[in-house]
Amino acid sequence: MSVIESDVGTPAKRTRDRRGGMSGVRAIVRNELRILRHDPVPAVILVAMPIVLMVLLSNAMNLAIADEGYLGVTGSAQTVPGMACVFAFFGAGILAFAIFREHGWSTWPRLRAAGLSRRSLLAGKVIVPAGLLLVQHVVLFVFGVVLLDLDNVGSWWLIALIASCFTVVVLAAGLAVTAVFQTVQQVNAVTNLGAMVLGGLGGGFVPVRSLPEWVQPIAPISPVNWAMDAYRAVILDGVGGPFCGPDAGCRPLSDVLIPCAVLLGFAALFTLIAVLFLRPDQPKRTWG
């Protein structure tokens, strides 16, 4: 046995391996940021498109919100979290594409040959889309508050919690899509269609109560439905807010925490699919 091999398994070696993994993750993140700088269009669209729709739809939503008994509340209480959820789903496609393009550029074998573990590769790929999604949420909510009169009577910390849980769902969905599908065309179709269908079904465009009656019972199959339930509990009903003390008759905190737990359940399911089906040596087809 060589000197190098005899070193394997010592605490020093294990620490070095962990550091190696972290440096690999950092290297991939830096590279993703370089690529993003060269082509920021997908990120811009992720933020710009929902802003456009928020501006166009907020007035129309005033009535729908009032219909539910929330008088004097602007439609942005529906459109801001709704558009954030719907367009966050495109982040799954962005993550999947970040992996597929490595196959298209034939750089995937080089990354693997660089000794990066599957965990490091995926962690590096996930971090930049995760950051993008969180930035998207921040920009949309700030835009809503400043320009669309969004009035959150609940806790901003709970908004951040919901956004984080939903981001985890989207990223796990992105990994599952990457694992299951073989071509970038399939990924585009699934993520684009998925964003629209799950967004619409879950109440991302209009409140679930405004959807056809036969659709309402199946709305919970969409993660957007659970995120919107939690957002509405905070923004409209003030959960966690200053006016929601023990005797104020507010909805309980569990109305936010349970949907968040369900979102994490969705994330666990998608992650399981990814773990079961994602093989680093599996070729993916990108263009042509």
Added chain:
Amino acid sequence: MSGVADDAARTGASVSSSPELFGRSRHAAGDGPVLDLRGVVKRYRGRSAPALDGVDLAVAPGQVLALLGPNGAGKSTLVGIASGLLKPDAGAARVVGVDPHRKRSIVRSSVGLAPQEIGIYPALTVRQNLRALGEMYGLKARRARERADELLGPFALEELADRPAGELSGGQRRRVHAAGALINAPRLVLMDEPTAGADPRTRSDILRVVRAAADDGAAVLYTTHYLPEVEQLDADIALLEAGRIVATDSVGGLVARHAETALLLTVVGRVPDAIRTAAGATVLEVPLVGDAGASIEDQADGEASPAPSWDAADAADPHARTIVRVAGGDPSTRLRELLVALGDEAPALDAVEIVRPSLEAAYLALTGRRAQVASDVAAAEQAA
């Protein structure tokens, strides 16, 4: 002086193996092999024959080992196993003494790989591509930047350093791709057909740097279809045929042991019996020109095609060409005898070539196939 060194002397390019370029002269000639494969077997789903069937191979520090063989022989699979990307089904692979598939951290610091297909980030500049790869291999950002700058010169990329890689020509991309294999100053350099389709200058640059890396102590495993490159690199040879190593030797040794003068007859349509049954006659496969090899990942998925076996004699096409090798005896005498024996069927003979003892002749004798020879290389260069 090797062909590469001659070339460098002509062009004035530096082939010095300075510590700045390759990081060190770390390996004494007496070190054990950097790459050591023992009885390696690899099978792919859906293929009855193993891609590698009991391969024994070692590459020592300072050695360039050219891995030759037709498409489908298992070259890329062997490179995949040496780099740790593929796991052998049986046998053992060791890189600097450890299993490269299990100990990825060792691979990270010790192995540089240029896969068969060019893998670069088109949106990034040449310098950014090399930096990115250096960081992936665990170099700190500053060191990766320095290392990228060090490699620009030897690969003649200085003037292209700040251009997006997507705007480069095929040959320029090939150079960036090859430079990436040296970014971590590896002890084992794996190059899988690094000059496929490359122009003369690119070919020359890559060969020169590969030779310099070996002179600096790196072990180099270099797969190619171009036999002239083997001689230019002053490389030893391992010949892979249907997953087995059929010969391992120096160029001189291989030629001395296996090459003999032979006639190559190109026949149109059915091969006449007079040729087919002549003493020392072998029907060859058609020459395999170009880069038709499957990638490591294709093979991992079991999608690689087996090497074609085309014998026009059995094909329906009356215009198909078959090459027949007739070995033994004086070629002029053999040709005269064959022409007499052919009689009325002589027009079926489309071309006749005499192959003298050479690396090409040895390749032909060992594999039953023609390799890409000087004329093919020249044609590819002209096309490029």
